[in-house]
Amino acid sequence: MNTPVTIIGAGLGGLTLARVLHVHGIPATVHEAEASPTARSQGGLLDIHEHTGQSALRAAGLFEEFLGAVHQGAEASRIADKNGKILLDEADDGTGGRPEVPRAALRQILIDALPAGTIRWGHKATGARTLGDGRHEVTFADGTTVAADLLVGADGAWSRIRPLLSDATPAYIGRSMIETYLLDADTRHPHSARTVGDGSFAALAPGKGISAHREPNGVLHTYVTVDRPREWLDAIDFTDAEAARARIAAEFDDWAPELTALITEGETTPVPRTVNTLPTDHRWDRVPGVTLLGDAAHLMPPSGEGANLAMYDGAELALALAAHPGDTEAALAAYEEALFPRSAAAAVEALHVQWLCHGDEAPYGLVAFFTGAGQGG
16 A cells, blocks of 8 residues: 555554554654653563564564563562562573563664654644544644544554544543652662562552562662552642652551562652553444554553553554555454454453452462462452
8 A cells, every 4th residue: 555654652552553564665654742752751661472562573573673672681570478478489581481671772673663754753632533535634732733544543541543433431440550760779779679689579469569670770660559549649749759658658557668668768759650441342333544553442451461462453453454455444444353352352361460469369369370370360
C-alpha cells in the first residue's frame, strides 16, 4: 500500500508499528504529545518476552540492538513476606528468556530506526471525528488538524481515538501504585540494596505490597501498591514529598523496617498511579479506516505484558497491512480477528497475576506459582 498510515502516540507500540511498516516500505507519520524524546522520564526496566516483545523486535529488524541494551543480571528475583523473610530467591543464570531493558533505551532504539521527520513531536491529540469514506480527522491541542486515510490509536489508556470505535472507558479497580527512587543505593542505602538484590524484589501481603527493581547505576526503583479508594489517594498532598512518604509508609506500620525504608528513604517526589482497566473482553465492530493497539485497545492491570503486547500489536498490524497491499480493510479485519482473543486472554491472565500478588493468599500463592507447587485462585 502507498497510503501513509497516521499513528497517534509514540510509545513502544506506535513506534514498533511505524518501524515494521518502514521495513516493508509503507510510509507512516507518528504524532506524539511529548515535546521531545527526553521530555519526561520513560520509567524503569521492562522484561521483554520471547513470543511477544522479542518477536516484534525481530520483525522490526532491531533484535541485536535490543540485546545490546539489556541490563545484565536483572532477571534475578526475590519474594518476601511483610516481615522481610525471603520466600523465593532466584539468581539470573542467563536462561530466563525475559531479559530486562530500560524503557527509555528501547524507545530510543525504535526512534533512531525511523526516517527523520517520521515523528511529529508536540502534537497532543485532543479529539477525532469521522469524515466519511473511511477517513478521519484528528485535532491537536495547538488547533491544527490532520486528515487520515488510515488512523491508528496508539495513544494509551485515555486514547482520544478509541471513541471512534468504542464507548468503553477505563475504570479504577481500587488499587493504586506509588513510585519513588533510591539513588546511588550501594553507597547511600546499602541495607536496602542488599534487601533488593540484583534484580526484582517484592514483599507482598493481601491488598498491599512493596516492590523494587535494581536499575543501572545503583538506582532502586520502588513501587508501593495499596488497595484504597480513589478518595484516599486524592487526599494525599504529593507536592509535600516528605509528608506523602510518611502517609504511604503508615499503611505498612507493622512491616519490617528494611522494607518500609524503601518508602521512607525515597529521594524523589512520590508519583501516584491509579490502576485502571478496560473490560477484559473489550472489542469493537469494524469501522473503516481506523483501529487501536496497546493500552488504547486492551488496558489491563500490570502483569509484565503491557509493553510486550503493545509492541506485538504494532508488529502484527504492520505485517497484516504488508500482507494485504491495496486492501486496508482486509488487513484491519485480519489484525482485529487475532487481536481480540489475544487481548482477552492476556487480560484474564493479568487479573490472575494481580490476585497472586495481592489476593488473600499473598505472597504464598505467588511463590507456589513460581515453584510449581500450585497456583491458587
